[in-house]
Amino acid sequence: MKKESERVGTDNAFAELGLAPGASETEVKAAWRRLVSQWHPDRNDSARAVAKMQRINQALKTIRLRGFGAEPGRAGADGSVPARPDETRDKHDATTASRKATDRQRRTISRKLKLTLEEAALGCTKVLRGKLTDTCSSCAGAGYQVLGGNCPQCQGSGAVKQRAWFGWPGTLAECGACRGGGIAKQPCPDCDGTGKSAARGYKITVRIPHGVRHGDLLHVGGHRTRADQMPGDLDIRVEVLDHEFFALDDDGSIRCELPVDGFAWVANRRVEVPTLTGLQALQLSRDRLSYRLKDQGFPVERRGPRGDQLVTVVPIFPKRLSTDQEILLDQLIATSSGQDGRAADARLDAWNKGLRAWEQGLFKRSS
Template identity: 45%
Template structure:
């Protein structure tokens, strides 16, 4: 049963919390348990409900204590630690969206473990008699004119009379390769450097015996820069005319594109609660700070040039901005103090 199907079986969305999963499981068990439900479907439905709950439980992760040695994220093979009960350490790189909102990831890899057929020796017991010397350890020298015949050490068994039979399961290496695949549910709000621990689930379920430790890393984001206080920052260019016109624009957020209204003369905007979660599995999030840089085209079309000329003409009859008004008054006062051309 897939993890998505398991959530659907319990009637839950994939981002349901552990408390919601447990509550849904208890509610369904109280209804479908054969001791309480006499329908023919009760036993089969209970089996599906318990299977879904177990699948979600195994996919859940908890916070680890120590990251330990870091295994390569791009290379699945792990060190051949003795099984069972091994600890497999992996890096898990998440996007900011995945880290903030939570996600479900499939972790695949390969482990090296002692061959069960030969118990790691690479050879099968018992040893067989050497076919070259029939177990004697020596063979005739081949010189027919020497009497009595001289025997030499058998090169096939080095004189032991016995030969090892290589294990066919591991081709004599003593080690076998075990592939594993684990579906883990990452809670929203994980940070860089967090270590999450998941159950290995056992070989019978496509996993391994032991536990899986995941060291969380964040992939670089094309737009966002994360702050230590849970804030997100984004710098983006905007059309200068749209900025002058107080137009609405689309800005990227963790949840997708969102409408934001520009304000003439304003460059920094704060979107409350659109940053990173302040706590794992928490609903409170930091702020998203957007810094805009108005940009104008190097050349204007004839229509744009005409409209700008009309705007400039209309502005002549309107009250000027304070800075412009002060400048004009200072300029006129300076001009009055200058000698006229006739007196020069």
């Protein structure tokens, strides 16, 4: 029974290489090299390349162990047949290709991550969750298992004749049973022919450094996490959301337009200004509309020092004054002039003097 199973396994290996059982060693090597040149991950970017390369290498290994192991040759002291130089080279090539295919199979998962401006500026910790779909281990992602021998549907031709209408000659189409290969196959029972295993969830905690910008790409190596958390590398594309109060400049400055009560601005009162770390008190001055808050902006570069925050004050006065406000303003205007009628401010007093002189001169010229 064991010999029969070994024979079936060897026949499957020959079929995987596209050869009939009992093909010579030269034919096997030629077929293997031809398939490697077609499916090697360094030359083929398709999703099937890795799984196909693994099956090709496994087929070569099976044939060598079961098909060529008893070939006549010069045996060593332990009865083994020494490998020829070209065979050693082929084994090395197969091992290298298999290792590259395994490395290529380690996926890189791409994610988008939305951050507020505060999170991007100060750094944060995020928990990312998702689902992964792995390649079926039973069929290595092919979706089918090779039975060996000719396909019973097309008798090994890879094509079947379609039924014609009204006496027209039928046309040939790819055989659905063997997918045009001519070799007997069956859908993989473990994945129902999809080549994919059931989806499984993952959860990983990542630390976002301070100073990341919109569009930055962060890379998290899978070797830093357990395989059950993240079986692969992670690429995170940062998306910084627009802010309600702030606008970010390229030099790290943050601009903020602050509406304040016009009477509070005239009275040089204190107001609260929003910053990335919370509210901060600001002393108003009625002769200033622009203020700079040192080190309250965005980091100039990732993990670097923070820039400044630029605040523009916009005094807001009521469109319509109440009666009480009108009375108070009249009283305020009256107190702005001294007992001698001169204005309390020298600039306003100089303007009033110049205006009266201009008026008198205009009257004299007209008379």
